[in-house]
Amino acid sequence: MTQTRHVPAYWRLIPGVVASACLATFVSTAAAELAGHNQTGGVTVDSTIEPYVSQNGLSxxxxxxxxxxxxxxxxxxxxxxxxxxxxxxxxxxxxxxxxxxxxxxxxxxxxxxxxxxxxxxxxxxxxxxxxxxxxxxxxxxxxxxxxxxxxxxxxxxxxxDAVAIYVQKDNPVQQLTMQQVDAIFGKDRKRGHAPVTHWGQIGVPGSLASEPIHLFGRDKRSGTRDFFKHVALKDGELNDTLIEQPGSASEIIAIAQDPQAIGYAGEGFQISAVRTVPIAPDSGQPAVLPSREAVISGAYPLGRxxxxxxxxxxxxxxxxxxxxxxxxxxxxxxxxxxxxxxxxxxxxxxxxxxxxxxxxxxxxxxxxxxxxxxxxxxxxxxxx
Missing domain, CATH: 3.40.190.10 (Periplasmic binding protein-like II)
Incomplete structure (x- = not known):
């Protein structure tokens, strides 16, 4: 199925030359952030791990x-x-x-x-x-x-690592359950939830509530895609409307440009124009953001x-x-x-x-x- 790239409404309101310049500036800034996404915020390495002893003359x-x-x-x-x-x-x-x-x-x-x-x-x-x-x-x-x-x-x-669910930074969605994730991204909805196609169906208020959800994800070469299908969708198929991206960076930039977008990618691809959504393993359980502790404990359901x-x-x-x-x-x-x-x-x-x-x-x-x-x-x- 051939997919048509969603163009956010505000880009269509800007004259062509200005829009192109603004978009180029945005993409350049986002790419720079992605290139520097290695600032970890002080993750501690286990002190029991032995240091490396370098071998001389290796070639x-x-x-x-x-x-x-x-x-x-x-x-x-x-x-x-x-x-x-x-x-x-x-x-x-x-x-x-x-x-x-x-x-x-x-x-x-x-x-x-x-x-x-x-x-x-x-x-x-x-x-x-x-x-x-x-x-x-x-x-x-x-x-x-x-x-x-x-x-x-x-x-x-x-x-x-963790597979995170990303939205544009101003999207007000507070949290999702794994059932809702399956209902948004999955064609088969093996977790039993009714299909979710509009933001209001998951409690998003205001003008966004009546807007359709734009799905983004990785292409068929991706191991993240396979993992997401296996864990989040219980080996179900992805929704036909999902727009596949060849890499995580290009997917994050696409989400950052679209207020109606949601997508999945590795947790490390975080920039200021997007945010990650807390996920609960099941209804009634706490929703958490991906972190090392949440992945180790299993509290975050998409750790790997x-x-x-x-x-x-x-x-x-x-x-x-x-x-x-x-x-x-x-x-x-x-x-x-x-x-x-x-x-x-x-x-x-x-x-x-x-x-x-x-x-x-x-x-x-x-x-x-x-x-x-x-x-x-x-x-x-x-x-x-």
């Missing part, structure tokens, strides 16, 4: 492909790592979790393919050793990787972990740059970088589990267990 290349949501995070992690290891190069490709799964399964990188052939502009290696995903891989996707590489990938959570999936070498171990980068991510300095990038750092317990997995990877034992497979190693870690 080599690494390519990471996947989540658009995770691209700002991984860009900062890669930059900090390369400061510590000047002879390394890490390329980060934010093509979307879903789009990058195929690359990871095959072990190749389609991004900048011509540059790779000509030997310029790459930064990373010619294969995708790390897949960045804002959702867990499905068993079919894992088996697709295993059929090509002979082993199951190693799953490493690297940060926590962000993952790196790891390709090992033919011996079943991790290569030098790959191993060291994962060690850095799972260190105090790495998690401080996570916080500075505007995401939620992992707990000390989560990092300890990751470190144990990475130790086992040195022996070729680590990897995602097959579905239904008894895994005593993980049971001993208390992960079940």
């Amino acid at each position: 080599g290349k690494l390519s990471i492909a996947g989540s658009d949501t995770m691209r700002p995070l991984l860009t900062k992690l890669a930059a900090q790592f390369m400061v510590l290891h000047p002879s390394t190069q890490i390329a980060v490709e934010g093509v979307g979790s879903g789009a990058a799964v195929r690359e990871f399964q095959l072990g190749i990188s389609y991004q900048r393919r011509g540059d790779k052939v000509r030997g310029r502009g790459t930064g990373g290696s010619n294969t995708v050793e790390l897949l960045a995903s804002s959702r867990r891989l499905t068993e079919d996707e894992i088996q697709g990787f295993e059929s090509n590489h002979g082993h199951r990938p190693l799953e490493v959570p690297v940060a926590m 972990e962000l993952y790196l999936y790891v390709k090992k070498n033919p011996t079943g171990e991790l290569d030098g740059v790959l191993r060291e980068f994962l060690s850095f991510v799972n260190s105090r300095q790495g998690q401080e970088t996570v916080a500075r990038a505007g995401y939620y750092p992992l707990t000390g317990t989560q990092i300890a589990r990751n470190r144990q997995e990475l130790k086992l990877a040195k022996t070729g034992l680590a990897g995602i267990p097959a579905a239904g497979e008894t895994d005593l190693r993980l049971a001993e870690q208390g992960r079940r």
Whole structure:
């Protein structure tokens, strides 16, 4: 279905040249805010997490492909790592979790393919050793990787995040329940709520009450889209009127321009022209904004972990740059970088589990267990 972009009424009232200039200024300002969205407001990193000990003389290349949501995070992690290891190069490709799964399964990188052939502009290696995903891989996707590489990938959570519901900053909606979220965005409404198409149906007063809700979201390449459908819509389909955006930043800018807009995106993409709406897991329960504490406790219903999936070498171990980068991510300095990038750092317990997995990877034992497979190693870690 072809979607027509909604144009806010106030833009139609301004002469063309002036409107274009105003819009350009607005978009430029919003883009600058998004580029600097890494101010975290003092998120504390668990003091039990061990510091990173830099290895001298490390060199080599690494390519990471996947989540658009995770691209700002991984860009900062890669930059900090390369400061510590000047002879390394890490390329980060934010093509979307879903789009990058195929690359990871095959072990190749389609991004900048011509540059790779000509030997310029790459930064990373010619294969995708790390897949960045804002959702867990499905068993079919894992088996697709295993059929090509002979082993199951190693799953490493690297940060926590939340999918937020965004509206334009002056929208007076106070809060939403998960049933209302499903009724607004979902075609199937599996949570049992009547369809919601106008703002007045969720208690918004005044002139906005009679106005239709304009829906925005991510395109089919996005892991955030898959996560939102799975958790918020209970695997239902998105409403046909939803306008898909190729990236989180473009979606937030679109919402900021439209007083009737609502959309979902990673919590880190916050600018002054939009605000996030508190969400309640159910009717009668408190509605909360996304935060690290609310995600850890489960009080915020759209919290999630962000993952790196790891390709090992033919011996079943991790290569030098790959191993060291994962060690850095799972260190105090790495998690401080996570916080500075505007995401939620992992707990000390989560990092300890990751470190144990990475130790086992040195022996070729680590990897995602097959579905239904008894895994005593993980049971001993208390992960079940």
